[in-house]
Amino acid sequence: MDNYFVFILAGGSGERFWPVSRADAPKHLITFFANKTLLKETLDRVKNLVPEDHLYILTNSNQLSLIEKTLPDFPLRRIIPEPEKKDTAAAVTLATAIAAKESEQAVIVLLPADSKIENKEIFRRQILSSLRFAQDENCIVTFSIPPKFPATEFGYLKLDKSRYCVKNNEKFFPVVQFVEKPTAERAQGYIEEGNYGWNSGMFVWSVKTFLEETHKWVSPLYRFVLDYLKDSSGWEKQFKRLPQISIDYALMEKTDKIFAIEAEFDWDDLGSWISVAAYLENDEKGNRIKGKVCSYGSEKNIVVSHSKLIALCGVKDTVVIESDHAILVCSKESLQELKKLYALLPPEHK
Numbered sequence: 065m066d067n068y069f070v071f072i073l074a075g076g077s078g079e080r081f082w083p084v085s086r087a088d089a090p091k092h093l094i095t096f097f098a099n100k101t102l103l104k105e106t107l108d109r110v111k112n113l114v115p116e117d118h119l120y121i122l123t124n125s126n127q128l129s130l131i132e133k134t135l136p137d138f139p140l141r142r143i144i145p146e147p148e149k150k151d152t153a154a155a156v157t158l159a160t161a162i163a164a165k166e167s168e169q170a171v172i173v174l175l176p177a178d179s180k181i182e183n184k185e186i187f188r189r190q191i192l193s194s195l196r197f198a199q200d201e202n203c204i205v206t207f208s209i210p211p212k213f214p215a216t217e218f219g220y221l222k223l224d225k226s227r228y229c230v231k232n233n234e235k236f237f238p239v240v241q242f243v244e245k246p247t248a249e250r251a252q253g254y255i256e257e258g259n260y261g262w263n264s265g266m267f268v269w270s271v272k273t274f275l276e277e278t279h280k281w282v283s284p285l286y287r288f289v290l291d292y293l294k295d296s297s298g299w300e301k302q303f304k305r306l307p308q309i310s311i312d313y314a315l316m317e318k319t320d321k322i323f324a325i326e327a328e329f330d331w332d333d334l335g336s337w338i339s340v341a342a343y344l345e346n347d348e349k350g351n352r353i354k355g356k357v358c359s360y361g362s363e364k365n366i367v368v369s370h371s372k373l374i375a376l377c378g379v380k381d382t383v384v385i386e387s388d389h390a391i392l393v394c395s396k397e398s399l400q401e402l403k404k405l406y407a408l409l410p411p412e413h414k
């Protein structure tokens with residue numbers, strides 16, 4: 065366990081939850097539930113899983129001050145601000161380099177800061193088993209989630225269910241195909257075919273495996289780690305030269321060294337207000353509400369009030385979100401267009 069590390073990826077932008085999320089306060093810094101941000105929930109979930117000084121948060125420099133404010137007890141030394149938003153391939157490469165500098169034998173788990181996960185104990189057990197498996201078998205471990213619908217916002221893992229390895233009573237299946245964010249048509253095909261799971265966005269690998277696989281498939285990531293090991297003082301300059309791409313496209317779609325464990329914990333990516341709504345209070349007309357809301361003849365709406373009373377009359381399937389600076393009114397079916405609306409917003413409201 066002394067060579068295990070956890071890195072929380074907390075540098076994403078928060079367009080899908082505007083107006084509550086903003087560029088400097090994205091999804092993982094919003095308090096959706098129980099007065100805890102998703103980042104804090106993620107931190108609590110991994111508490112004492114690895115030695116205390118092996119737990120890091122990677123973020124973008126524009127979110128640093130808010131993260132510091134939200135987590136006053138978390139050591140600043142282990143909150144790493146990236147100089148530019150370069151997406152997850154760069155972030156996980158930096159994470160691997162940091163761990164490698166501490167121990168060449170390091171095995172790391174990379175976790176999104178914004179997943180909703182229940183069954184903490186099962187999650188911890190499966191993470192620990194994956195760390196051991198990744199180390200012993202020199203492979204990348206991912207977590208497969210049973211797909212509920214043909215989502216296009218997730219990666220898909222095709223598992224070979226006929227062959228598997230057992231470690232610590234957990235089954236690890238070879239992943240024979242990784243497809244990042246397929247079209248709706250292909251996603252539908254995967255669901256019908258079976259054997260496909262959603263990629264949870266959590267990855268486990270050793271420094272050794274990462275170096276071997278990036279050497280083969282994405283050499284700029286490999287070179288970054290080697291340069292960092294030689295001299296880490298000016299890493300920011302090298303970081304800015306890394307390709308802007310997610311690790312899913314950069315490596316996961318290419319490597320054949322992936323195994324998947326089937327997640328036994330409840331997982332939700334909270335990709336939009338629709339998924340958050342499932343956790344909000346439900347009134348007798350199917351309205352999902354948070355805060356001060358009064359409604360008449362209105363049904364199946366999602367209504368979140370920050371400070372003002374929101375009153376609805378004869379409204380259906382509508383999303384009304386009030387934040388401290390703006391109000392969003394959107395039909396449920398147009399929520400997927402929110403990124404397009406976001407692009408048109410005045411900068412002071414982004």
Ligand SMILES: Nc1nc2c(ncn2[C@@H]2O[C@H](COP(=O)(O)OP(=O)(O)O[C@H]3O[C@H](CO)[C@@H](O)[C@H](O)[C@@H]3O)[C@@H](O)[C@H]2O)c(=O)[nH]1
Binds near residue numbers: 218262266333
């Ligand atoms: N440090 C850092 N973190 C980042 C950056 N970009 C994104 N992140 C963080 O990395 C995590 C995932 O990033 P997203 O950009 O939200 O990924 P996604 O579109 O949801 O897709 C990924 O996750 C899905 C599951 O939620 C997967 O299904 C999919 O395959 C992929 O791995 C989030 O916690 C986000 O805050 C970055 O530049 N730097």
